[in-house]
Amino acid sequence: MFKINENYLKLPGSYLFSTIGKKVAAYSSANPDKSIIRLGIGDVTQPLAPAIIEALHKAVDEMGKKETFHGYAPDLGYEFLRNAIVKGDYESRGADIKADEIFVSDGAKCDSSNIQEIFGSDNKIAVCDPVYPVYVDSNVMAGRTGEYNKETETWSKVIYMPCTKENNFTPELPKETPDMIYLCYPNNPTGSTITKDELQKWVDYANKVGAVIIYDAAYEAYISEDNVPHTIYECEGARTCAIELRSFSKNAGFTGVRLGFTVIPKELKCGEVSLHAMWARRHGTKYNGAPYIVQRAGEAVYSEAGEQQLKEQVAYYMNNAKTIREGLISAGYEAFGGINAPYVWLKTPDKMTSWEFFDYLLEQANIVGTPGSGFGPSGEGYFRLTGFGSHEATVEAMERIKRL
């Protein structure tokens, strides 16, 4: 009789968004006259920019003609896209990354969950707390996290690095030495970020202890302040310790288009074994490339018109984030983030739990957000609102909160 992967059975239920959905549905059905504003979503709402639409149409036309049809894509992705990435994301930041160190994929979620596969099952991971759940869950499935403690909501073999207002949402170097360190800046869910000097400390630490940093820079486009690194390869020594994950979802609205990439520098090795070669083998064996038309759309992101249009799109969401942040502060809340990230992270008032505040906000202001405890134990007592809604709804939501 075949056996299943027992690690899957250890996973606690993934109830955060389904519980939110159920609570909202129940409230709506009991209060059909109330207009609900959803600021809990991490999904974009603005349409694709004209330069992207144009590139997609052009590529579709190419696929309809024998002379310009494209079948299987090259393993690493098309050179036109990888060259555009190098120029737009790395050379422009003074970071030394070559086109053949870039692996084009269908998004950062797949890459961030698959990357652990090239590591041994006895590696110890370190994550921020709160954290994007995919990092931990993918390691649970691979049997790397030990046992789950329902009381503390933590895994016995995971090193948690609390990020709270007390440490300005920047974790300290862990006391126990990890093998794999997941970092995400600008951060989901806290909306915080890290300075170049602080990130340099992590790079130095990883090189010293022989850890690998898996650096998720999906929200890089939202950075507005100086001295905040756009890529970990701005730091010296990152080429020997860091893998970077990038996405087109939030900078170009590709959540429903699907495109991302992973960077693995050729110097990143375990003894003689190159992680670049391992990931290339995985990519070649278990993946078959992002669609040609989508890779052309990705190229358009770096065109002059594309860059201009997407700057406006990001500014639209960041204006929402600013509206939320400033609205909350003027209403007496402690609010964080929203300056270099589309997320605003607020401290719940009057020692309410995250879920108590969820109910309060839904019932008293008809606003939906995301309870911070859903991202990890140190998220308890916090709450996430996002800038991805429409501006009108965002303004209205802040008016309601001020009236509470």
Place this chain on the structure above:
Amino acid sequence: MFKINENYLKLPGSYLFSTIGKKVAAYSSANPDKSIIRLGIGDVTQPLAPAIIEALHKAVDEMGKKETFHGYAPDLGYEFLRNAIVKGDYESRGADIKADEIFVSDGAKCDSSNIQEIFGSDNKIAVCDPVYPVYVDSNVMAGRTGEYNKETETWSKVIYMPCTKENNFTPELPKETPDMIYLCYPNNPTGSTITKDELQKWVDYANKVGAVIIYDAAYEAYISEDNVPHTIYECEGARTCAIELRSFSKNAGFTGVRLGFTVIPKELKCGEVSLHAMWARRHGTKYNGAPYIVQRAGEAVYSEAGEQQLKEQVAYYMNNAKTIREGLISAGYEAFGGINAPYVWLKTPDKMTSWEFFDYLLEQANIVGTPGSGFGPSGEGYFRLTGFGSHEATVEAMERIKRL
């Protein structure tokens, strides 16, 4: 210090297509006047059908407007596509599959390599020999295959089921009981297929011994004969033992568009644990959906215009396969397949090895094919030609072979 997944180091080099590339390049450069015909490829060459192009343009336009923009897709894929699949691929064959048993993905390669992840690492797999290398390699990476024997080119913990002309390329039930059985019909690389009665024997066997069948039906559209099953769910009892993998790559030319799906019936269980629920958890945690525009293109495959146009496209490739098969036979070769599959599998003449025949065909007829030994030890002495080239080139290739 972080550790790597040591299983990757066990993988022998993947040199088949790179060796072919090098040999062809060397020959071309030494003989610049020769016109080389490539019949080794598994990639399609015809442009996307007009109905697909139209659907893509329409969906691209939707993505450019706020009212019709689509962000993250539903976890299982859009209902419009899953409903079209149920109607077009299952109801029409009398197979009882529901829309919520279908998981839309970006292709059968990803699914066929990822599906092993929900099974325990101590399961024993059985594969046909020769075989599509991804089934074995993905299990090697997961540490399920034991040690590699360079002499026999086999893994100690894999059950190989030889498929040769002696058994009409249909494997016998294995002597040693497997936990997971990979079957691919119509078959790549042998171009053979299986009757419904024969497949029923495998379903009965799997249910009896408690094995799961991973059934790759990527070439289903090429079936031309009656009594050949288009889906394993035409067999009684398949809902309790079989997972089916499907692709849009070969029936609709989507190798560069990327779309596929996996079917897991809800009755398929290990004890109380539903494989459907496990795959749903994996899909939700480690995947983020196929692009909206691509799912709309998939829907168009099942439209009246789409079905008609794709029937013609498949007929074009199958006419090539027929030309190859009949050309080889009239030139005195033993040739197999090419009736229910785009692949023709030939026995090399004069006891030549697969690679000797590769060199012979390249040098004497300037034709590139794929050595059968590249697909497994029982492929030695065989050679694969494909119907995916242009008709003119295919006819010319057969003229050259007849003149040898």
